[in-house]
Amino acid sequence: MNTRQWLERLVAFDTTSRNSNLGLIESVRDTLQAHGLKPWLAANPEGTKANLFCTLPAANGGTQGGIVLSGHTDVVPVDGQDWHTDPFQLTDTGDGHLYGRGSCDMKGFIASALALVPEALTLPRKKPLHLAFSYDEEVGCMGAPTMLAELQKRGIRADGCVVGEPTSMQPVVAHKGISAWRCHVHGKAAHSSLTPQGCNAIEYAARIVIHIRELADVWRGQGPFDRAYDVPYSSFTTNRIGGGIAVNTIPEACHFDYEFRYLPDQDAEAIQAQLQDYATREVLPRMKQEFSDADIRFEFSGGAPGLEASEQAAVTALVRGLTQNREVRKVAYATEAGLFQDIGIPAIVCGPGSIEQAHKPDEYVEVAQLERCDRFLRRLAQSLCGADAEAVHAT
Ligand SMILES: [Zn+2]
Known part of the structure; x- marks a missing residue:
């Protein structure tokens, strides 16, 4: 199957993060097995979702080193969005765009990687090529850590990782980290005419919310700064709050979400x-x-470490060479790249489609972007064969 056919198949699975992704994962697994490969799954505790990892070994059977192609299989919801096509049916309207939820973020990259497999298997690879497809990235990178722990347990070490989030095929070497939390504030209910008998959870939660804003203002005013980002300092915001039951009752509980x-x-x-x-x-x-008995409790909701790719890492040089791009590009959105970096696999972000089209109604990927990605991945696979590697690194 070519990239477009794969994308059609992948988009047809409604892998909104709240759903199971097993249909998609099993379909991919079966195809890889049909090629004689041995993909393995790393599932969530409930067994309703899974990551998939697959190594295309080197020609001599070696599984160490090489490059990981990483993508998440889940997509954001289409609820309440005004779509002009069926979001779960890849639609070609003839304008050079392929529409569908996940076409850009980031099933396009996964499709391109899968389409490459038969050809990559015919190459005299000196190093392996690995595929790593995760679940629950869109809800705070909750899935990939299970797969990365399994990678470490199996002693699989790769030389580098390309995370194919939509960057219009430009290498992105850094992004901010993200950390999301819920705070539960527990006070005591009382009739609102008897304030001394209660402990107002909303009022105390508000003090913490205000403090978050004060910390944010300090960063905004005093840094640290990195001018390569659109927002050149760290941000800190409370984005959702809930509490109380009635206007005449002192609220016993309040919780708020911040990141x-x-x-x-x-x-x-x-x-x-x-x-x-x-x-x-x-x-x-x-x-x-x-x-x-008043209580304040913090609960981690999700997050991902930041990425600061090493310019010394071979994968950075490789991707820069293949894309002919020397620019230092840093972005505001987080990816799984920092997770790979944290277990010692240098990572960089580069994939088809623009982040402008991600998460929106009528999400699309340009056909031209997919073609660029196909060429990029083909050359990346060839670079694992040795002869090309030196040439690539020398550019
Ligand atoms: Zn994404």
Whole structure:
């Protein structure tokens, strides 16, 4: 199957993150097995979703080193969006665009990688090529860590990883990290005429929310800064809040969701610790004066480490060579690349389609972008054969 045929098949699976992705994964697994390969799955605890990893070994059977092609199989919801085509049927309207949910983010890259397999298998590879397809990326990179843990357990070491998120086939060497949390504030209910008998969870939650804004203002005013980003400093925002049951009742509970998007050299744990410290030292004691069982709890909702690709890494040079691009490009959205980097596999982001089209109604990928990706991946596979590698690195 060619890239377009693969994309048609992949888009037809409604792999919105809340759904199972097993239909898609099993279809891919079966095809890879038919090629004589041995893909393995790393499932979630419930067994409803899975990552897939597959190695195309070197010609001598070697499985160490080589390049990983990484993509997530889940897509964002289409709920409430005004689509002019069926989002789960790839549609060619003749304008050079292929429409469908995930066509750009990021089933186009996965399709191109899968279409390459038969050809890659005929090449005299000196190093292996690996495929890594995850679930639940769109809900905070929750799926890939299971696969990466399994990779480490199996002792599989790759030389580099290309994460094919939509970058219009331009190499992206850095992105911010993201960390999302829910804070639960627990007070005591009372009739609102009897305020001294209650402990108002919303009011105390608000103090923490205000503190988040104060920390954000400090970063905005004083940095650290990296001018290569559109927003050149780390951000910190509260984006959802809930609590209370009626206007005449002191609220017992309040929870709010917040996230910070941090420059790769900032320490996410330290940022979170700073906020928790404020809640524990400044807010909780005041609550406890009113209600001894008052409580503030933080729950991690998801996140991904930032990426700061090494210019020394071979994969960076390889992708720069193949795309003829020397520009230092940093983006605001997070990817799974930082997760690979964290287990010692240098990673870079480069894939077909524009992030402008991602997550939107009438999402599309340009046919020309898919063709560029096909050429890119073909040359990347050839570079694993040795002769081409030196030439690529020399450009
Ligand atoms: Zn994506």
